[in-house]
Amino acid sequence: MITIAFTTFKEALRKKMLYLIGALSVIYILLFTLIVRIYVNDFNRGGMNMDYMNELASQIISVTGFYFSSMLVALLTIMSSIGSISSEIENGTIHSIISKPIKRYEYILGKYIGLGIISTAYATILFVLVIIIPKISGMPVSNLMDMPSIIKGWALFILEPLAILSLSIFGSSVFRTLTNGIMVVAIYILGLIGSMMEQIGSMIGNDGLYKFGILSSLISPFDLIYRKMISMVFSDAVITNPLSGGFNTGATSPSIWMMVYIGVYLVGLLVWAVKRFRKRDIS
Amino acid sequence: MVIETNNITKFYGKKIGCKDISISVREGEIFGFLGPNGAGKSTFIKIMTGLLFATSGTAQILGKPLNDISVRKRIGFLPENFKYGEWMTGEDLLSFHASLYKLDKSIVKERIKEVLSLVKLTGHEKYKLGTYSKGMQQRLGLASALLPDPDLLFLDEPTSALDPIGRKDVRDIMTELKRRGKTILLNSHLLSEVQMVCDSVAIINKGSVVVQGNMEELLNSEEILHIHAEDISDEVINTLKKIDVNLAFENNSISMKVNNKDDVHRAASIIVNGGGKLYELKSQGTNLESKFISIIEGGDNK
Numbered sequence: 001m002i003t004i005a006f007t008t009f010k011e012a013l014r015k016k017m018l019y020l021i022g023a024l025s026v027i028y029i030l031l032f033t034l035i036v037r038i039y040v041n042d043f044n045r046g047g048m049n050m051d052y053m054n055e056l057a058s059q060i061i062s063v064t065g066f067y068f069s070s071m072l073v074a075l076l077t078i079m080s081s082i083g084s085i086s087s088e089i090e091n092g093t094i095h096s097i098i099s100k101p102i103k104r105y106e107y108i109l110g111k112y113i114g115l116g117i118i119s120t121a122y123a124t125i126l127f128v129l130v131i132i133i134p135k136i137s138g139m140p141v142s143n144l145m146d147m148p149s150i151i152k153g154w155a156l157f158i159l160e161p162l163a164i165l166s167l168s169i170f171g172s173s174v175f176r177t178l179t180n181g182i183m184v185v186a187i188y189i190l191g192l193i194g195s196m197m198e199q200i201g202s203m204i205g206n207d208g209l210y211k212f213g214i215l216s217s218l219i220s221p222f223d224l225i226y227r228k229m230i231s232m233v234f235s236d237a238v239i240t241n242p243l244s245g246g247f248n249t250g251a252t253s254p255s256i257w258m259m260v261y262i263g264v265y266l267v268g269l270l271v272w273a274v275k276r277f278r279k280r281d282i283s
Numbered sequence: 284m285v286i287e288t289n290n291i292t293k294f295y296g297k298k299i300g301c302k303d304i305s306i307s308v309r310e311g312e313i314f315g316f317l318g319p320n321g322a323g324k325s326t327f328i329k330i331m332t333g334l335l336f337a338t339s340g341t342a343q344i345l346g347k348p349l350n351d352i353s354v355r356k357r358i359g360f361l362p363e364n365f366k367y368g369e370w371m372t373g374e375d376l377l378s379f380h381a382s383l384y385k386l387d388k389s390i391v392k393e394r395i396k397e398v399l400s401l402v403k404l405t406g407h408e409k410y411k412l413g414t415y416s417k418g419m420q421q422r423l424g425l426a427s428a429l430l431p432d433p434d435l436l437f438l439d440e441p442t443s444a445l446d447p448i449g450r451k452d453v454r455d456i457m458t459e460l461k462r463r464g465k466t467i468l469l470n471s472h473l474l475s476e477v478q479m480v481c482d483s484v485a486i487i488n489k490g491s492v493v494v495q496g497n498m499e500e501l502l503n504s505e506e507i508l509h510i511h512a513e514d515i516s517d518e519v520i521n522t523l524k525k526i527d528v529n530l531a532f533e534n535n536s537i538s539m540k541v542n543n544k545d546d547v548h549r550a551a552s553i554i555v556n557g558g559g560k561l562y563e564l565k566s567q568g569t570n571l572e573s574k575f576i577s578i579i580e581g582g583d584n585k
Binding site: 003007011014091092093095096097098099100101102103279281282283 | 295326329332333334335336352353355356358360361362363364365366367368370379380382383384385424427
């Protein structure tokens, strides 16, 4: 399993796609830094002394940083994993691997571990930068975060790509690369839309929207993890999603049972992938 | 027996992959597995190497049941299209496969050197696979299959991408492995090559084995005898017809089928003892290609 994980890790590092996403990340972090600097400079120059407004605005900027970082992490995770197994089956690479003295579950878990390390490392770098840049720039949002909440937030921030990876590895062990790509992206987007609907439904008291949101979150719980992360980092978050139009969506932080469900979702998909792959014909 | 299969059958839905394949491969022999495209050869090899699961039937490989993972440490497999990530160097690939075989780390470097030398790729191991020619990739695949010094080797079209020199190299490797007591199951379209190296052969058509046996016996089971003789009496012809009832006799020339070398001697004696003047006697053996074609076409016409 370690051999597969190590080779998968090395292979992912050498893919051009990783450099492309790396370049995107650099541009994104530069932009984020620029926004933070402009905000801090203009706020001070304007002589504004409204603590609440200052905290609110800086929190929105910080949440925006986390939101798009989580999207970049999801993008890297999906792109690196959709063909991790299926493409090896399609091009025949797998023939010389599966015929060796390794168990099939070792192959699946090795892929998961190798790609999981890449996603986790990338998520950690972005998470740390989104925390550090506002702090260095003296944005008041830093005062809202303490170390224990940051650590819990980080754990949730890396949980999201690991859950996406479970789904993608499952799909890659069952479907062709293109089919899996479409499926994973569709489910990820469903989660974003559903999460937004759930929050809006909850806010305006629309039961139908709320239920649609809950249902879609069961299929695609990734945005729930993100929202839990935000509520963990900012105990009094006023907004979790910069695309929500400024609604007070922080009120609908996922329950602990939803987090238990996510744990079952992550492990369940991996177990299912192993079960399906164990009996799969590799032709 | 190194391989013993019992009615191995594979269906892809309703389509037959292979049906009731029962073969026995003895230790230390090179066993040729032949058949036209789509006959089920690769399906069978993939079942033997754990890539496909048989729908029914049983098999023992190196004394263990099919899909016993522990036995794979003693098996080398060169798939038909050996491929790996172009980002790897030859050495990376062999190290990776050595890890998959769980080879002792202390011997890996030495073993990689040995197999590279065996397949004549020494000096190329630092280059990325993307720069390798097809033939080099095939040699590297063979090197990878040889890493654990396997007791049993499955070679699926091992020379399809090689030039004549490369083919000879692979033949030499197979012969050397056989000399060292290793067993090889060879799947190849190059019948002349199979004829040169294989001890036994099974011919498969439409998923089923149609002929199986010792190569020599298979090829010697039928020969054509061309005879030029004069003063041949009807009595001589009638006696010769006891060997081949369908013999052809025209203008002092006889063409007849014989089943073994004894029949050649018998035919010559009949002519000479019957007062005939024997000027020429030529025995033309069957080669694997003509045998293969007659078996496959014969089967297809049924």
